[in-house]
Amino acid sequence: MxxxxxxxxxxxxxxxxxxxxxxxxxxxxxxxxxxxxxxxxxxxxxxxxxxxxxxxxxxxxxxxxxxxxxxxxxxxxxxxxxxxxxxxxxxxxxxxxxxxxxxxxxxxxxxxxxxxxxxxxxxxxxxxxxxxxxxxxxxxxxxxxxxxSPQDSFDIYLSMYTNPALTPDDVISIMVGDLQRIKTYPDKGFQIQQDIPNDVWVAYEALVKAGYDRHLAPI
Missing domain, CATH: 3.40.50.620 (HUPs)
Structure with a gap:
C-alpha cells in the first residue's frame, strides 16, 4: 500500500x-x-x-x-x-x-x-x-x-489482527464496504442517516479505484 x-x-x-x-x-x-x-x-x-x-x-x-x-x-x-x-x-x-x-x-x-x-x-x-x-x-x-470497540490504533490493528484468514488489504476492503453501506442503507430502511464529509467520500472513491472493492454491496 x-x-x-x-x-x-x-x-x-x-x-x-x-x-x-x-x-x-x-x-x-x-x-x-x-x-x-x-x-x-x-x-x-x-x-x-x-x-x-x-x-x-x-x-x-x-x-x-x-x-x-x-x-x-x-x-x-x-x-x-x-x-x-x-x-x-x-x-x-x-x-x-x-x-x-x-x-x-x-x-x-x-x-x-x-x-x-x-x-x-x-x-x-x-x-x-x-x-x-x-x-x-x-x-x-x-x-x-x-x-x-477494541482500543487499537489503525496500524496496530492491522499488524496485530487476530484472524490470519484476513489480510490488512481485506480489512481495508471491508472498511470501504462499510462506508458504502453508511451511504446507501438509510434509503433501504436499514440505518439512520449519517453525514459523510466530502474528504471521506473522496478517500472512499480513491480506495475503490485502487481495487479495495471486494466487499462492496450490489447496487
Whole structure:
C-alpha cells in the first residue's frame, strides 16, 4: 500500500470511529464477527463493572460462514467464560447473519426472557462503530446506546489482527464496504442517516479505484 492510499484508509478508519465515552449501562451487547478481539473487549467491559449482563449476538455471517462451522456467538461466549465471566450473566443470540438482525433478534430474545434493558454498550469492530450505531438507532430507537470497540490504533490493528484468514488489504476492503453501506442503507430502511464529509467520500472513491472493492454491496 502506498503512503497516499494508507492516508485515505486512515480517513475512513477515523470516520468509522464515533468516540463515545463509556457510561455504565444495563447490558453490554457484543456484535459478533470474525474478530475475536471484540469478544475480549466485551468481556473486559463486563469484568470492569460497566454492566451486569453480557449478550453475544451472531450466527454465521457473510465472512464467517466460510471460516467456522459454529455460530459466532457461541465461540465468543466461550472466550468470555475463559476470561472469568459467569455463565449466568451471559445471553447468546446465535441466529443473526447481519447487523440489523443482531439488534432485532437480541430485542426478541430479551422480550422472551422478560428483560428490558434501557441502556446498552454495543461492542463492535473499530471500523464498524458508526454503522452499528446507525443500525441500532434504526431498529431500536427508544433505547440509549453507546458504541465502543477494541482500543487499537489503525496500524496496530492491522499488524496485530487476530484472524490470519484476513489480510490488512481485506480489512481495508471491508472498511470501504462499510462506508458504502453508511451511504446507501438509510434509503433501504436499514440505518439512520449519517453525514459523510466530502474528504471521506473522496478517500472512499480513491480506495475503490485502487481495487479495495471486494466487499462492496450490489447496487
Amino acid at each position: 502506498t503512503d497516499y492510499l494508507r492516508e485515505q484508509a486512515l480517513k475512513l478508519w477515523n470516520y468509522h470511529h464515533i468516540n463515545h465515552q463509556l457510561e455504565k449501562a444495563d447490558a453490554i451487547l457484543v456484535l459478533c464477527s470474525h474478530d475475536l478481539r471484540v469478544a475480549e473487549r466485551g468481556a473486559d467491559l463486563f469484568l470492569e463493572g460497566w454492566a451486569p449482563l453480557l449478550i453475544f449476538s451472531g450466527g454465521l455471517g457473510v465472512i464467517t460462514k466460510f471460516m467456522w462451522s459454529e455460530p459466532e456467538a457461541e465461540l465468543f461466549a466461550r472466550i468470555a467464560l475463559r476470561m472469568g465471566v459467569p455463565a449466568e450473566r451471559i445471553l447468546i443470540e446465535n441466529r443473526s447473519s447481519n447487523t440489523g438482525e443482531n439488534v432485532l433478534f437480541t430485542k426478541q430474545l430479551l422480550e422472551e426472557r422478560n428483560l428490558n434493558p434501557e441502556t446498552f454498550i454495543v461492542v463492535q469492530k473499530p471500523y464498524m462503530e458508526r454503522r452499528s450505531f446507525a443500525t441500532f438507532k434504526k431498529v431500536w430507537p427508544e433505547k440509549h446506546v453507546i458504541v465502543t
